[in-house]
Amino acid sequence: MPAECWLNSQALNKAGNDAIFSWYAKYKNAVLGGHNAINATVGSLLEDDGSLAINRAALKAVKMSEDVEFASYAPLKGLPSYLDLSISLALGHERSNLEDLGLHMTSIATPGGSGALYLTAANLIESGQKVLLRDRHWAPYAGFIAGCNLKMETWPLLPSSPSETPFFDQSGFEQSLQSLREKQSKILVWLNDPAHNPTGLSMTPSGRRACLESMVTSALSSENVGHTLVIDAAYTMYAEEPHGWAETIREAIHQGMPWPENLLVCFAVSLSKSHTVYGLRTGALVSIHPEMEAVKRLETVFGVTGRSTWSAAPRIAQHAMSVLHENEESGSHWSTERDRLKAMLDERRNTLLQSCQNYGIELNPTHDGFFAWLESKDSVEIATKCAKHHVYVVPLEHGIRIGLCSLRASDCDLFASVLSQFIG
Ligand SMILES: Cc1ncc(COP(=O)(O)O)c(C=O)c1O
Known part of the structure; x- marks a missing residue:
């Protein structure tokens, strides 16, 4: 194998192109070849004309920033105004209610939501242990996990029989919590909700409540096992309930739910999609716990980890978005753009669902965000056949990801008619 003499054993497992980028490249080649191709491959939100959708308020805030905000380092843990903003972005209108209920929050700026996920993998579980996630998930999770010398355990995305939490x-x-609890000193759960990538699934209030209660019960039953629930909120600003998790936590505490000392809830915040600043690499890890000392200690640990991994997170979007949301007028401009x-x-999504129904295609439940999903064992074969008709999707391990973020509503009928010819 080439380069073997330099690569360590972990590096030797790193292979292949990212499937999403390679299928996008096939779409681009079709366009260059003069075909009227349909693109459902991209993971960034595109306008109907194929250009990148940009939140004008966020862009204006960046452009209005002083030169020094582009050039300087940010403080190692992040700009204080941004750290405050990131907590509000995670918790929304529930922030003050949760503070009144005695919860404490700290935040640390990270290079995107990816940086936030990395901080949890690097610090909140022991090397060799398993991170718990759903069996359909954003593919790069596997890389973060392997990179931190961890393994993964999964539970099913959807219940196999009718359930109160569909x-x-x-x-x-x-079951997964119990089996991990028996073997591990720490439990780390990554839950990408609402607007799950790759399906667009959003949990309901009863599902969120059930999940939180399972974490609490598990933590209470094993008080020496540290439990962390990380809500990966990368797409939350495009969901019907962007702060549903904060609402669920507030309601549960109001109704007497105890908060075990060994339970931590974190939010992996990403500005990439919410503010359409994908390339400015800005996010945050927000930690919530009733004890101030606990979250302060985590803040220090996360700060030290960031220092020795990426130094400080980029400054410009931290600054610009703090200024944007401090001002009522620019803040509401951002909301109007986001609403559009x-x-x-x-x-x-509604048009695709209707078209799929017309052609007898059964998509997975899909509610919010950038994607929809067709479960399939033959995803590469189907995607390859669709591509022959200049319809481009991303075949992944258990199915086909349909990027609604790049699929025009007016193309949905043709899209579904082509897809329907190749599914079993
Ligand atoms: C599920 C999920 N989580 C986290 C991220 C992190 O995004 P970023 O690092 O750009 O903020 C993404 C980006 O595509 C994602 O799809």
Whole structure:
């Protein structure tokens, strides 16, 4: 194998092109070849004309920043105004209610939501242990996990029989929690909700409540096992309930749910999609716990980890988005822009669902965000046949990811008619 003499054993496992980029390249080649191709491959939100959708308020805030904000380092843990903003972005209108209920929050700026996920993998579980996630998930999770010398355990995305929580498999989750608890000193759960990538699934209030209660029960039953629930909120601003998790936590505490000392809830915040600043690599890890000392200690540990991994997170979007949201007028401009983009996604999703129904295609439940999903064992074969008709999707391990973020509503009928010819 080439380069073997330099690569360590972990590096030797790193192979291949990212499937998403390689299928996007096939679409681009078709366009260069003069074909009227349909693109459902990209993971960034595109306007109907194929250009990148940009939140004008966020872009204006960046452009209005002083030169020094582009050039300087940010403080190692992040700009204080941004850290405050990131907590509000995670918790929304529930922030003050949660503070009144005695919860404490700290935040640390990270290079995107990816940086936030990395901080949890690097610090909140022991080397060699398993991170718990759903069996359909964003593919790069596997790389973060392997890179930190961890393994993964999964539970089913959907319950196998009718359930009170149709979009959360509580019994599968509890079984996994129990088996991990018996073997591990720490439990780390990554949950990409709402607007899950790659399906667009969003859990309901009863599903969120059931999940939180399972974590609490598990933590209470094994007080020496540290439990962390990380809500990966990368697409939350395009969901019907962007702060549903904060609402669930507030309601549960109001109704007497105890908060075990060994339970930590974190939010992996990403500005990539919410503010359409993908390339400015800005996110945050927000930690929530009733004890101030606990979250302060985590803040220090995360800060030290960031220092020795990426130094400080980039400054410009931290600064610009703090200024944007401090001002009522620019803040509401951002909301109006976000609402327009959300409405575009909603229209595409509704049209696709209708078209799929017309052609007898059964998609997975899909509610919010950038994607929809067709479960399939033959995803590469189907995607290859669709490509012959200039319809481009991303074949992944258990199915086909349909990027609503790049699929025009007016193309949905043709899209579904082509897809329907190749599914079993
Ligand atoms: C599920 C999920 N989580 C986290 C991220 C992190 O994004 P970023 O690092 O750009 O903020 C993404 C980006 O595509 C994602 O799809």
